[in-house]
Amino acid sequence: MSRHIWDFHGGIHPPENKKQSSETSIRWAGLPERLVVPVQQHIGAPAKPCVAVGDRVLKGQKLAQAAGFVSLPVHAPTSGTVEAIELRPIQHPSGMDALCVELKPDGQDQWIEHSGLGDYTTVDKKEILNRIREAGIAGMGGAGFPSVVKLGVKPDQKIKTLILNAVECEPYITADDRLMRERADEIVQGLQIISWLIEPEEILIGIEDNKPHAVAAMEKATADTNIDVVVVPTKYPSGGEKQLIRLLTGKEVRSGGIPADVGVVCHNTGTAYAIKRAIINGEPLISRITTLTGDCVAEKGNYEVLVGTPVGWLLQQAGVKATDLHRLIMGGPMMGFAVHNMAVPVVKTTNCLLVPTAKEFPDPVPEQPCIRCGSCAQVCPVNLLPQQLYWFAKTKEFDKAAHFNLADCIECGACSYVCPSNIPLVQYYRFAKGEIRTQQQEQAKADHARQRFEARQARLAREEEEKERKRQERAKAAAAKQAQKKAAPTAKAAPTASDAESELAKLQTAAASTMKRYKEAQKALVTAEKNGSEHLEALQKKVDQLKAKADAAKDAFIAAKNADKAESNEPAAPQEDPLAALKKASADDFAAYKEAEKALEDAESNGGTDVDALKQRVAELKARSDASKAAMKEARAKEKEAIQAKNAAADPVKAAKMEVAKQQVLLKKATKALQAAKDSDAGADEVLEANVRAAEQALEAAENALKKIEEEHA
Amino acid sequence: MEFLFDNITALGALTAIALGFGALLGFAAVKFKVEGNPIVEQIDALLPQTQCGQCGHPGCRPYAEGLAEGEEINKCVPGGEDTIRALADLLGREFVPLDEEHGETPESKMVAVIREAECIGCTKCLQACPMDAILGAAKQMHTVIADECTGCDLCVEPCPVDCIDMVPVPVTLQTWHWDVPKGIGNRPGELIPVRNIA
Numbered sequence: 001m002s003r004h005i006w007d008f009h010g011g012i013h014p015p016e017n018k019k020q021s022s023e024t025s026i027r028w029a030g031l032p033e034r035l036v037v038p039v040q041q042h043i044g045a046p047a048k049p050c051v052a053v054g055d056r057v058l059k060g061q062k063l064a065q066a067a068g069f070v071s072l073p074v075h076a077p078t079s080g081t082v083e084a085i086e087l088r089p090i091q092h093p094s095g096m097d098a099l100c101v102e103l104k105p106d107g108q109d110q111w112i113e114h115s116g117l118g119d120y121t122t123v124d125k126k127e128i129l130n131r132i133r134e135a136g137i138a139g140m141g142g143a144g145f146p147s148v149v150k151l152g153v154k155p156d157q158k159i160k161t162l163i164l165n166a167v168e169c170e171p172y173i174t175a176d177d178r179l180m181r182e183r184a185d186e187i188v189q190g191l192q193i194i195s196w197l198i199e200p201e202e203i204l205i206g207i208e209d210n211k212p213h214a215v216a217a218m219e220k221a222t223a224d225t226n227i228d229v230v231v232v233p234t235k236y237p238s239g240g241e242k243q244l245i246r247l248l249t250g251k252e253v254r255s256g257g258i259p260a261d262v263g264v265v266c267h268n269t270g271t272a273y274a275i276k277r278a279i280i281n282g283e284p285l286i287s288r289i290t291t292l293t294g295d296c297v298a299e300k301g302n303y304e305v306l307v308g309t310p311v312g313w314l315l316q317q318a319g320v321k322a323t324d325l326h327r328l329i330m331g332g333p334m335m336g337f338a339v340h341n342m343a344v345p346v347v348k349t350t351n352c353l354l355v356p357t358a359k360e361f362p363d364p365v366p367e368q369p370c371i372r373c374g375s376c377a378q379v380c381p382v383n384l385l386p387q388q389l390y391w392f393a394k395t396k397e398f399d400k401a402a403h404f405n406l407a408d409c410i411e412c413g414a415c416s417y418v419c420p421s422n423i424p425l426v427q428y429y430r431f432a433k434g435e436i437r438t439q440q441q442e443q444a445k446a447d448h449a450r451q452r453f454e455a456r457q458a459r460l461a462r463e464e465e466e467k468e469r470k471r472q473e474r475a476k477a478a479a480a481k482q483a484q485k486k487a488a489p490t491a492k493a494a495p496t497a498s499d500a501e502s503e504l505a506k507l508q509t510a511a512a513s514t515m516k517r518y519k520e521a522q523k524a525l526v527t528a529e530k531n532g533s534e535h536l537e538a539l540q541k542k543v544d545q546l547k548a549k550a551d552a553a554k555d556a557f558i559a560a561k562n563a564d565k566a567e568s569n570e571p572a573a574p575q576e577d578p579l580a581a582l583k584k585a586s587a588d589d590f591a592a593y594k595e596a597e598k599a600l601e602d603a604e605s606n607g608g609t610d611v612d613a614l615k616q617r618v619a620e621l622k623a624r625s626d627a628s629k630a631a632m633k634e635a636r637a638k639e640k641e642a643i644q645a646k647n648a649a650a651d652p653v654k655a656a657k658m659e660v661a662k663q664q665v666l667l668k669k670a671t672k673a674l675q676a677a678k679d680s681d682a683g684a685d686e687v688l689e690a691n692v693r694a695a696e697q698a699l700e701a702a703e704n705a706l707k708k709i710e711e712e713h714a
Numbered sequence: 715m716e717f718l719f720d721n722i723t724a725l726g727a728l729t730a731i732a733l734g735f736g737a738l739l740g741f742a743a744v745k746f747k748v749e750g751n752p753i754v755e756q757i758d759a760l761l762p763q764t765q766c767g768q769c770g771h772p773g774c775r776p777y778a779e780g781l782a783e784g785e786e787i788n789k790c791v792p793g794g795e796d797t798i799r800a801l802a803d804l805l806g807r808e809f810v811p812l813d814e815e816h817g818e819t820p821e822s823k824m825v826a827v828i829r830e831a832e833c834i835g836c837t838k839c840l841q842a843c844p845m846d847a848i849l850g851a852a853k854q855m856h857t858v859i860a861d862e863c864t865g866c867d868l869c870v871e872p873c874p875v876d877c878i879d880m881v882p883v884p885v886t887l888q889t890w891h892w893d894v895p896k897g898i899g900n901r902p903g904e905l906i907p908v909r910n911i912a
Contacts, residue, residue, distance in 0.1 A: 040887070094890040367898050394897070396796075427895045434891020439796070441889075442762070449763040449845055449864050453773065456846050 003230055006250040008243045010379040011235040012414045014171050014334070016210060021293040022174035024301035026182055029290075030317055034083070035103040035308035037063055037074050038090045041347040042138035043145045044070030049101055055082045058112035060284050062134075063101045072136045072146050075284040076103060077306035079110040091330055091347050093337040100345070103308065116282035125197055128279060135278035136285045136348070140270030141165060141239070142331060144349040147271050153198045153260070160263035161249055162200035164191050164272055166207045166214065167232065167239035170332030173352040175289040176269040178302040180207075180214035184221035187269055190276030191227065198265055203227045206244050210234045236334065237412040241266045243381050255408050270351070290346055292318045294355035296325065305346045311353060312342030320355055327361055329354040334413040368421035376415035376425060382408050386415040386425055393432035398439065401432045409433070506631065507560045507585065511553035518546035538603060542617075545595050552588035556581045582635050586628040593621035623687060630691065637666070656706035663699035670695040753805075754782045760800045762793045765844035766866035768816050773844065781805065788812050792865070794819035822882040824865035826858045832877035839869035839878060 040046035047064035051057055057076040064074045083104045087097040120128055129148055138144040153159055164187075168176040180187060195203050205222070207215050209231050218229045232238055232247050242253045244266065251262040259266055270288060277283045290305045298319025305314060311328070329336040330344070332352055346353075376386035385404060392401035406429060415425045521543045528539050560581040600614040640662075674688040757778040764774070769789035771777040781787060787801040788810045795812065802809045812819060828839075828848075835853040847863045850856030858869075858878075870878045883889075 092887060092890075093892070094885075094887065096885070096887055096890060098887055364901050366901050367895065369898050393894075424895045427892060430892035431894045438889070438891065445864075446761070446763040447759075449765070449862075450758070450774070452845050452847075452862065453763065453765050456844065 003228065003248075004250075005230070005232055006247055008238075008246045008381055009383050010381045010414060011237065011243075012379050012417055013234070014236055014417060016234070017172045017293070017333075018174050018177070018210065021172070021291050021300045021302060022177050022211075026178050026289055026302045026304055027299075029303040029305040029309060029314055031078060031105050031107065031109070031306070032309050032313045033105070034310065034313075035077055035080070035105060035306060036088050036100045036310060036343070036345040037077065037103060037308035038088070038098055038100045038345060038347060039064040039074055040090075040098060041074060041144060041307070041349065042072045042136075043143060044068065044072070046099065047071060047073050049085050049099070051082050051085075051101065053082050053085055056080070056106075057082060057103065058110050060112040060114055060286060062284075063103075066133065070146055070149060072138055072148075073134060073284075074101070074136055074307070075286050076112075077286040077308050078103070078105045079108050080105040089341040089344050091339070091344050091350065095340045114282040116280045118280075120193060120279050121196060128193070128197060132275055132278055134284070135274070137271060137274045137278060138285070138348050139268055140274060140288060140348060140351070141268035142335065142349055142351060144347075147267065147275070150260075150265055150267065151194065151197050153265075157260055158263060159198045159200045159260065159265050160202070161265075162191075162195050162198060162203045163244060163248055163264060163266045164203070164205040164269060165239060165241065165244055165266050166205055166211075166218070166269045167244055168211070168269075169208060169234070169236045169239035170334050170352075171236075172293050172354055173291050173332050174293075175291045175302055175351045177211045177214050178291075179269055179273060179289050180211070181217050183273060184214075184217040186276045187272050188218070188221045188225065188227065189280060190272030190274070191267075192225070193275050193279050194265075194267055194272060200265070204248050205229045206232055206238075206248055208232055208234045208238060236414065237381055237410070240381060240410050240412060242410070255405055285348055288346070288348060288350065290314075290350050291352040292355070293352065294329075295357040295360045296320050296355035305350075307346060307348055309346045310342065311339060311344050311346060314346060314353070315342070315355060324357065325355065326358040327356060329356070333361070334417070335411060364424070365422045367423050370421055370423060373420060375418040375420065379414040379418050381412060381414060382410060384409060386429075389432070390423060390425055390428050393428040396435070398432055398436050402436055406432055406436070504557070504560050507553065507557040507581065510585065510628075511550065511557040514546065514550040514553045518543065518550040521546045538599065538614075541599060545592060545599075549588060549592045553585065556585040556588070559584070582628070582632040586625070586632045589621070589625040589628040593618065593625040596621045627687065637662075656702065656709045659702040660699065660706050663695065663702040667692065667695035667699050751779075751782050754778045756804060757781050757801065760793075760797060760804060761790060762797060762864070764792045764864035764866040766792055766864070766868060768792070768867075770816070786810070786813065789816050791817040791819055820865075820882070822885075824867075824880045825860050825863045825883050826865065826867075826869055827860075827879050827881050828856055828858055829877040829879065830855050830857060832875055834875055836874055838872040838874065842868045842872045844868060 039049060045066075045068040048067045049064045051061075051063050056079070057063065058079045059076060061076045062073050063076050063082075066073045080103045082101060084102040086100065086102070088100040088102070089095070090098045090100065092098065117123055117128075117131075129152055132151060133146070133148040137147045139147055139150075166176055166180060168174070191203065191205070203226060205218055205227060207218065207229060209215075215229060215231055222229060230248055232244075237243055238247060241259060245259055245262070245264050246252055249262075249264060251264065253259050253262055253264075274285045274288075278285065285307070287304055287306045289302050291302050292314070293300045297315070300318070303314070303318070311330075315328075328339045328342075330339045330350060330353060331337060333354060333356075336352065336354060370387060370390060372387060374387065376390075377384075380386055382405075384406075388404050389401055389406055389409070392398070392404065392406075409429050411426050411429060413426050416423065416427075419425060521539070525536070525539045525543050528536055596614070596618045600611065600618050603611050603614050670688065670692040674692050677688050754775070755778075758775050761774040761778060767773065768791040769777045769780075771780060777785070777789065781801065787805065787807055788798050789812075790797045790801075791812065798812060799809055801807075826848075833850075833855045835850060835855060837850065837852050837856070839856060840848050840850055844866060845862050845864055847859045848856050848869060849859060865880065865883075867880060870876075870880060
């Protein structure tokens with residue numbers, strides 16, 4: 001290959017120790033008595049169990065469903081019965097337990113119905129991506145990031161280079177090496193599926209030069225394809241994603257960025273193989289190749305292990321004697337972690353189980369003070385200042401550590417490896433990273449708490465304000481009521497007084513007019529006497545009548561006046577006297593009318609010539625009588641009104657309703673009267689019509705008032 | 715005469731400039747007026763917002779205001795040493811250890827838990843909770859929304875039947891992180907003895 005290989009800063013060359021396990025072919029590890037399948041074997045949200053204890057499941061059946069975008073399902077590695085779904089020790093450096101599905105294999109290894117796709121290119125890409133997700137494929141290199149998330153290319157992103165990471169730079173591990181040697185065709189098929197999905201311009205396979213057999217196998221498998229096998233020099237950690245991208249393309253992924261930002265996507269060899277199995281064979285990810293190595297292991301080599309196989313059982317199969325156990329490391333010697341419990345299961349990301357002897361891996365020597373030699377900075381593949389980061393982590397100055405790009409540390413362990421003082425630098429960084437993450441979470445929580453607290457304060461203030469407003473409203477209403485109560489008597493007195501006054505004025509004019517008519521009648525009598533008229537008697541009678549009437553009117557006026565005076569002295573009984581006066585006036589008027597009628601009858605029976613004049617007179621008097629009657633009624637109604645007004649203060653709505661009802665009655669009465677008058681053909685239609693109109697208006701006014709009051713009360 | 719004229723011109727020019735800048739400053743003072751004390755916001759952002767009142771103030775913000783006016787920085791119990799350090803940094807003061815009379819920072823974060831069988835539904839804790847993190851109604855069982863609880867302790871006191879416990883927030887796989895190495899002279903950690911339980 002004439003392809004240019006770039007270099008990255010730093011790196012180390014630890015003893016490879018690969019030969020122990022790379023020279024034997026992949027063996028089938030076997031079926032353990034119990035399988036413990038953790039629901040979380042990937043980065044992201046744990047899957048949700050979808051089977052129940054006691055269920056019989058088939059090989060490849062889903063045991064737990066993905067719970068979110070960055071989440072994956074897990075499947076039954078073989079057929080059997082679900083024995084338990086509970087917390088079990090898992091592959092985690094914390095040694096904490098997590099939810100697992102325990103499966104008791106029935107030994108039949110019976111597959112669930114499944115089928116692969118012969119020609120995936122005819123199927124929609126979304127369908128393929130969904131199949132990869134449903135197969136539960138996580139990055140098999142170690143971190144276990146759901147592969148489907150990396151495969152789903154955003155439409156605005158153009159991927160230039162697809163890289164298959166077959167570097168396997170960590171000492172001891174040979175799983176990918178063996179896989180490439182034995183199943184190169186399947187890996188290439190998987191890689192082609194990936195390339196079909198993300199459509200890159202070039203496809204590269206990066207392999208370290210310490211794996212010549214794998215290089216040969218891959219070159220053979222890719223002979224007729226556009227895939228380039230690129231051999232990179234052996235150096236740890238060339239297999240780091242960003243380091244490999246740098247080696248093959250010369251591009252650097254910025255701090256905090258992802259490879260797709262520079263148009264590169266990187267997948268692991270094991271992942272490509274798993275994708276092939278998922279798409280072409282329709283098998284979910286239920287087993288993987290794991291290297292069992294270290295001097296404790298009699299049968300060193302690579303094993304095809306079912307996910308969920310307990311480590312203890314597996315080690316027994318490989319010939320590890322429990323008495324020889326010194327340390328058990330899951331992963332490689334550089335980045336792996338010690339496993340504390342033999343019951344921990346092998347998971348999708350377990351590429352190696354390292355069981356060294358005490359001689360091979362002596363206990364770490366005690367930490368010595370940093371001598372600021374700077375070796376760590378020379379080997380850091382990310383160009384960080386490990387020594388500074390160490391100080392900041394040690395003194396808990398996490399802000400400064402973050403400022404020195406601690407987040408970019410890939411925890412490769414190169415710095416710890418070269419440290420002459422044996423400082424466990426990576427541990428310090430992991431601690432600092434954890435602390436920073438915790439602080440960020442706490443900060444987010446504090447911000448959230450502040451928001452909630454402020455919202456609560458605002459709510460309390462609002463409630464208080466509302467209460468205060470209501471209190472004030474109530475106080476105002478009470479004050480208004482009080483004021484109304486006080487104002488009620490005077491308000492009542494005022495209209496009655498004015499009414500009495502108008503009544504008085506009316507009476508006065510009535511008295512004056514009757515007097516005038518009496519005077520005229522007298523004059524007429526005198527002239528008639530002079531002229532010797534024959535109606536003298538009748539005229540005399542009329543004069544007498546008018547005189548009586550005038551006297552009555554005068555009396556009524558004087559009585560009303562007196563009553564008015566009395567009222568001003570004694571407001572308690574204001575309406576009595578004017579009402580009585582009106583009654584009297586009305587009675588008098590009525591009497592006058594009756595008398596005139598009688599006179600008319602007499603005249604008619606006597607065959608008098610002035611019948612017409614008398615008729616007119618009778619009509620006049622009738623109208624007058626009616627008017628005075630109406631006046632009396634009005635006065636009475638007013639009295640009633642006054643009583644109601646008293647009640648009105650207590651319940652304005654009721655009062656208003658009553659007012660409306662009353663006006664309705666009045667209107668009816670007036671209409672009736674009008675009708676009666678029309679029927680009887682009497683001459684007072686105009687007055688009655690006016691009455692009806694007035695009653696209508698009054699009713700309307702009362703209805704409006706009621707509406708208003710009701711609105712106010714609503 | 716010319717000399718006088720020159721002087722007047724110079725004086726006029728200077729006066730004009732002075733007035734111009736004066737007006738500009740006045741305008742800026744009105745236009746860019748800062749409401750409240752901005753340092754209070756910054757201090758408030760550093761406080762843990764438990765609103766527990768252990769500092770003697772009714773909430774974190776009042777303490778932030780107190781700090782802005784020169785109060786001691788070592789009164790925040792739930793914040794502990796980290797908060798004191800951050801405050802010392804922000805306010806340019808010396809680090810002082812937490813004032814013991816306000817209480818002791820618990821080892822881990824706490825969360826209130828109501829023993830629901832014993833709850834009588836009196837709503838007293840509801841009113842005490844500064845976070846509205848307790849759910850319930852009169853004569854109904856109450857319960858704490860653990861995610862919203864800041865562990866401020868304020869609900870424990872008002873409970874007439876003492877059915878509220880403060881328990882440490884359990885460490886989960888999501889919140890766990892590596893411990894700090896023991897330091898110089900010690901072997902690095904992770905030497906958990908391997909037990910063979912098979």
